[in-house]
Amino acid sequence: MATTTMAKALNAALADAMADDERVLVFGEDVGQLGGVFRITDGLQARFGDKRCFDTPLAESGIVGFAVGLAMTGLRPVVEMQFDAFGYPAFEQIASHVAKLRNRTRGALSVPIVIRVPYAGGIGGVEHHCDSSEAYYAHTPGLKVVTPATVDDAYSLLREAIEDPDPVVFMEPKKLYFSSAEAELPARTAPFGKAVVRRAGTDATLVAYGPAVPVALEAAEAAREEGWDLEVVDVRSIVPFDDATVTASVRRTGRCVVIQEAQGFAGVGAEIAARVQERCFHALHAPVLRVSGLDIPYPAPMLEHTHLPSVDRVLDTVARLQWDDQPDSRWVAA
Amino acid sequence: MATTTMAKALNAALADAMADDERVLVFGEDVGQLGGVFRITDGLQARFGDKRCFDTPLAESGIVGFAVGLAMTGLRPVVEMQFDAFGYPAFEQIASHVAKLRNRTRGALSVPIVIRVPYAGGIGGVEHHCDSSEAYYAHTPGLKVVTPATVDDAYSLLREAIEDPDPVVFMEPKKLYFSSAEAELPARTAPFGKAVVRRAGTDATLVAYGPAVPVALEAAEAAREEGWDLEVVDVRSIVPFDDATVTASVRRTGRCVVIQEAQGFAGVGAEIAARVQERCFHALHAPVLRVSGLDIPYPAPMLEHTHLPSVDRVLDTVARLQWDDQPDSRWVAA
Amino acid sequence: MTTTPQAVRRASPRSRRPADAPVATAAAPVADPSAGLLPATEPVRLLDPSGTPLPARDDYPEPPVAELRELYRRMVVGRRFDIQATALTKQGKLAVYPSSRGQEACQVGAVLALREGDWVFPTYRESMALTARGIDPVEVLTLLRGDWHCGYDPAAMRTAPQCTPLATQCVHAAGLAYGEAYQGRDTVALAFIGDGATSEGDFHEGLNFAAVFKAPVVFFVQNNKYAISVPLSRQTAAPSLAYKGVGYGVPSEQVDGNDPVAVLAVLTRAVQHARSGRGPFLIEAHTYRMEAHTNADDATRYRDGAEVDAWRDRDPVARLETYLRERGELDDAAVAAIAEQAEAYAADLRERMHDKPAVDPMSLFDHVYAEPTPQLVEQREQVRAELAADSDQEGAR
Amino acid sequence: MTTTPQAVRRASPRSRRPADAPVATAAAPVADPSAGLLPATEPVRLLDPSGTPLPARDDYPEPPVAELRELYRRMVVGRRFDIQATALTKQGKLAVYPSSRGQEACQVGAVLALREGDWVFPTYRESMALTARGIDPVEVLTLLRGDWHCGYDPAAMRTAPQCTPLATQCVHAAGLAYGEAYQGRDTVALAFIGDGATSEGDFHEGLNFAAVFKAPVVFFVQNNKYAISVPLSRQTAAPSLAYKGVGYGVPSEQVDGNDPVAVLAVLTRAVQHARSGRGPFLIEAHTYRMEAHTNADDATRYRDGAEVDAWRDRDPVARLETYLRERGELDDAAVAAIAEQAEAYAADLRERMHDKPAVDPMSLFDHVYAEPTPQLVEQREQVRAELAADSDQEGAR
Numbered sequence A, B: 001m002a003t004t005t006m007a008k009a010l011n012a013a014l015a016d017a018m019a020d021d022e023r024v025l026v027f028g029e030d031v032g033q034l035g036g037v038f039r040i041t042d043g044l045q046a047r048f049g050d051k052r053c054f055d056t057p058l059a060e061s062g063i064v065g066f067a068v069g070l071a072m073t074g075l076r077p078v079v080e081m082q083f084d085a086f087g088y089p090a091f092e093q094i095a096s097h098v099a100k101l102r103n104r105t106r107g108a109l110s111v112p113i114v115i116r117v118p119y120a121g122g123i124g125g126v127e128h129h130c131d132s133s134e135a136y137y138a139h140t141p142g143l144k145v146v147t148p149a150t151v152d153d154a155y156s157l158l159r160e161a162i163e164d165p166d167p168v169v170f171m172e173p174k175k176l177y178f179s180s181a182e183a184e185l186p187a188r189t190a191p192f193g194k195a196v197v198r199r200a201g202t203d204a205t206l207v208a209y210g211p212a213v214p215v216a217l218e219a220a221e222a223a224r225e226e227g228w229d230l231e232v233v234d235v236r237s238i239v240p241f242d243d244a245t246v247t248a249s250v251r252r253t254g255r256c257v258v259i260q261e262a263q264g265f266a267g268v269g270a271e272i273a274a275r276v277q278e279r280c281f282h283a284l285h286a287p288v289l290r291v292s293g294l295d296i297p298y299p300a301p302m303l304e305h306t307h308l309p310s311v312d313r314v315l316d317t318v319a320r321l322q323w324d325d326q327p328d329s330r331w332v333a334a
Numbered sequence C, D: 001m002t003t004t005p006q007a008v009r010r011a012s013p014r015s016r017r018p019a020d021a022p023v024a025t026a027a028a029p030v031a032d033p034s035a036g037l038l039p040a041t042e043p044v045r046l047l048d049p050s051g052t053p054l055p056a057r058d059d060y061p062e063p064p065v066a067e068l069r070e071l072y073r074r075m076v077v078g079r080r081f082d083i084q085a086t087a088l089t090k091q092g093k094l095a096v097y098p099s100s101r102g103q104e105a106c107q108v109g110a111v112l113a114l115r116e117g118d119w120v121f122p123t124y125r126e127s128m129a130l131t132a133r134g135i136d137p138v139e140v141l142t143l144l145r146g147d148w149h150c151g152y153d154p155a156a157m158r159t160a161p162q163c164t165p166l167a168t169q170c171v172h173a174a175g176l177a178y179g180e181a182y183q184g185r186d187t188v189a190l191a192f193i194g195d196g197a198t199s200e201g202d203f204h205e206g207l208n209f210a211a212v213f214k215a216p217v218v219f220f221v222q223n224n225k226y227a228i229s230v231p232l233s234r235q236t237a238a239p240s241l242a243y244k245g246v247g248y249g250v251p252s253e254q255v256d257g258n259d260p261v262a263v264l265a266v267l268t269r270a271v272q273h274a275r276s277g278r279g280p281f282l283i284e285a286h287t288y289r290m291e292a293h294t295n296a297d298d299a300t301r302y303r304d305g306a307e308v309d310a311w312r313d314r315d316p317v318a319r320l321e322t323y324l325r326e327r328g329e330l331d332d333a334a335v336a337a338i339a340e341q342a343e344a345y346a347a348d349l350r351e352r353m354h355d356k357p358a359v360d361p362m363s364l365f366d367h368v369y370a371e372p373t374p375q376l377v378e379q380r381e382q383v384r385a386e387l388a389a390d391s392d393q394e395g396a397r
């Protein structure tokens, strides 16, 4: 086992996929000679040539639309949107074509494209570089949306994304790129559609994904001091979603906090909270609570820590899980 | 009081706003001489001249971006995205500029633009003409998102949208354009941020917006036969959301079903369900349930009725509100 | 008896071209860097509006007469189809129909210039192009009848689903053409686009990607003067839409879009250009939409009858007929035979469109993903239960 | 003492132009429809790379010498600012800085060609343009220091926030310019854009809107040969980026972007063109980014030192200095005085950037909407409570 970073694991996944399958092409802005602004595609052009890994004109709608055309010829495009907010120019191509082509043609055409999106903040990035855009994609039927929180998941989910017959929006938490862990690559972890219990606990379940997973784990550690034994579930696969693992956990613990970095309103966390209370109502001792980014545009670097879900904010929220079985005073009608 | 349609009310709102405020300009695709494909801008060019109501090149990102520039000069642009899915090419302009300009500049610049989006289905429209895209906007901080379900709300909310100092995405339910009602125009109804109880009831609350409101009302009528007296809340203003009215209703009734036409996953209904259970947990006799469109691309006309939330689907869901206080058998763990 | 026009029989598309599709480099400024890129100032025209041949041109040799006869035949069938489809809207058999009457030369000419293995990227307006391509007319109308989105098998017909989000197909065509070349096939992609849609960003990005990757795409702008109600003067201040090519390093040409001979000649050369590895080509065809945008549109709101009438005199079908008759390539009997074919085609269509098709609601879940997600499986069971309850109720009545 | 360069004093922008901004109509094909629209094949150049004047041109008269001296002064100050900003990144006072060294002639020349009341639409790279425009350098760096997004008041400075989403500012500029004209003001909008960003759809839509609405916009492409690591050859196959104008009916010109005299001359004429109601103008300046994309980038990965060295010989600052000295408009003393001004400017900036600014987290809620929504009020109270708890804890320590 060697220590490696998530960035390196993603790079290895791309390289291994390209080595195993000639049809895989990697392209986007600065992914060629530069190896990507985060070096996720480092060395691919040198190793596989500039026909298999190449830079395109600077135009995201073009990149995604070009990938659609390539996929129609049987190729397997893996494209990079350089940063989250720079996927927006491609939104029409993604929502109206990538997501729908299989459906529109009753399966005659498919678009097994991987759209890699480095997303979320916590890295002191300037505006438009730190959006959490996963909900836009998760709300669009026809797309799969996955996001790793660990090094070996980064490798495995990306390999699976490239092999998947459907388009996958692959959300890469930027702040975890240089997190490292022992990992034996090539690793294969749980498949799409499976959530994973990262930490077992008995008192409440923290459900998190992507950049929020380490926050949840840290909060769970800190919660021991307060006498709470928290379970942490890493969603990994937002679409398809693993109801079974999440509901099993919440039924066991009877309490649930959902954590996401994105602004809260109508985000993925809302969906998870809604599902959990639908399915675990009688097991719940308290409402399902949410911790998320504030409902504001992503703030400037010096203020991002106030925006981001912090361990303290998670613990405050856990504290509101009505351990005394008394209603939350905030919501008691005047 | 005269009988009028929602389309006519919207047209009147635009005309009155233009008459009252010289700064209001109306533009987009086919809004000039043609008066819009739904005739919402009918007669505006003839009455106010082709400098105040005009056609643009066919480019939605351009239309919204042009509106941003115009708004910077103190004008009040009201633009039309011809159909829901044709707002997607403008998504970057909307998410990265319209939503954020005030924030980015600490209030030095503002973008009081109204983006009108005829949305949702039920009219036998071909693909890409029937998307429910409200969640994309509602999830984007900095935008207000409203949607009328009645004729006088259509007038009043549009007038208010044009007067509002913030950008407003104004979602017009296409299938209600030609619904008519007695209305005294100019009407002023409840302001932004207020939900309205459209039907009082005691047994459960149906929360709905836009095209789902008539479905909710019809379901509430039909439910009388089953012995249920249902309250119907029309959300109207998705952002800002009226927690007070919704939670007051659910606390009274103890049961809640949220209805939206959009695909369910991570939609506005998820947010509402999550909020309601957070805030009304101890008043709830059953989980908050949701009725929505299926998680599929909007289907072809001949199949849309299977997709759309129907009165029957609402009643089936109401039936699952655990009237016997027994858990929903679907979710009882095996 | 099949009334579907035969697909053109030409060489198969699989071929010998090497897999390296070189990437263009921006040339350093030279004497006249736009040489060979700008279109001629006047549209190419080989027949005058009355059908009289103009002086022959070396650059655009007249297509073989057999092709012109086939062009005529398909145009006649296409027009008959178009009339039939419009009639079907009145009978409530079609939800909506965007007629392309007046654009027969463009729609059929473009398709005839292609090989069977080439790809077409049509918009919603290209119904006649699709019938000319040999697609079953019932399948062409699936979208507009509303039983499903795309009625034909795009892979089998080498024809993308008709594209509604304007201009988005331009980048698909670039990607497909590049992907085919990358895999050593000499496929050409032809992207149809309207005048209005050239204002969209994706037109720009599609041309640019095709040019930079030297992808064999023909971008074929049918400038029919309107985007729904909006006249060309609101779309552009350019001398003509063909002048957009030079900004991408893409050669371009204008053509009289109501001159079927010129359309076929110009398209044939453009397709050759693309197939020979010289990258994309842009064509602007000047034509006119004789009908309203769709049957649901009211064109009298934005254009006057005189304008439409003026274009009646430039009818492409009559023009080609006159020419072929003058050349002795068509006589009353042949014209009548083709008209009869067209009638049979329409009658067959009418008949097959008579009954509402059976559409299975459960199929809604089949093609969202390769395998439905657990969430969709749940929703499918719910719908199945609803349908069962409905049919129980009906049974009970 | 203020070290901020003074804003140019020219006539005020409010003016007498009538409110009707006519809409262009596409011209019918004429003899040479591209006449007056295509750029000259060679970039305009008035000084050779060593600073020696080239033959005078009627079309581009040399700007008044007072303006050239001012140009020089601001370029020197700009360069010093740029060096200082880069140094601040190394000291951890700035998160990131995209240097524009090498592009001084473009950045300063463009701003100098404008009146105070005109509007500038800069990208992230235009720091020198902003300082030349008279914006407080600390406010220019707010974005990159990270205390807020836009540090200056755009309305007061008639300068839009620096735009990161590439090319999106092009349509804003079109809208603003049209809105100003609509209200009878003769404001010109100048939109900066990079070579790479011309590939984005919004560049196309911006040019097109400006052209169709005859909006007084100057689109100023600084072709610095790279988009981060991607060379121009990957962006376009066009003869040059200036050739994109004709496709919109927009006249264009190329200019040697390292020739400050030519830049000011070409920009001045383009601004006049726009202000006179003749619609937008497109300029491509050939220049070079001497530094990496930002301090975080490693340019050695994609270009070699020889290429960079070759551009050192075309340094715009030295070029103008030589020329002004040769003309006797600048001597050692003047050069030293300006250098001193620049030093003072940098010292002032250094000092004022020394301390981390105080940023109030509660301000996060102030400008999302004109009034915070009830949801934001709730979140604000939560954050207030968190901060109070934090400071209690700190107090308790």
Ligand SMILES: Cc1ncc(C[n+]2csc(CCOP(=O)(O)OP(=O)(O)O)c2C)c(N)n1
Pocket: B029, B058, B082, B086, B089, C125, C164, C165, C166, C193, C194, C195, C196, C197, C198, C224, C226, C227, C228, C289, C293
């Ligand atoms: C992105 C997008 N915006 C708007 C529309 C609505 N729309 C459909 S057809 C049309 C006009 C298109 O005009 P043109 O490109 O000239 O093609 P034509 O219909 O004349 O063949 C419009 C605005 C659309 N389909 N897609």
Ligand SMILES: Cc1ncc(C[n+]2csc(CCOP(=O)(O)OP(=O)(O)O)c2C)c(N)n1
Pocket: A029, A058, A082, A086, A089, D125, D164, D165, D166, D193, D194, D195, D196, D197, D198, D224, D226, D227, D228, D289, D293
């Ligand atoms: C829409 C969008 N896509 C991608 C990026 C990321 N990005 C920032 S700068 C840049 C290169 C821009 O190159 P160019 O336009 O030539 O300007 P330059 O940086 O050379 O001044 C890229 C790709 C972005 N900011 N916006």
Ligand SMILES: [Mg+2]
Pocket: C194, C195, C196, C222, C223, C224, C225, C226, C227, C228
């Ligand atoms: Mg048209």
Ligand SMILES: [Mg+2]
Pocket: D194, D195, D196, D222, D223, D224, D225, D226, D227, D228
């Ligand atoms: Mg550049």
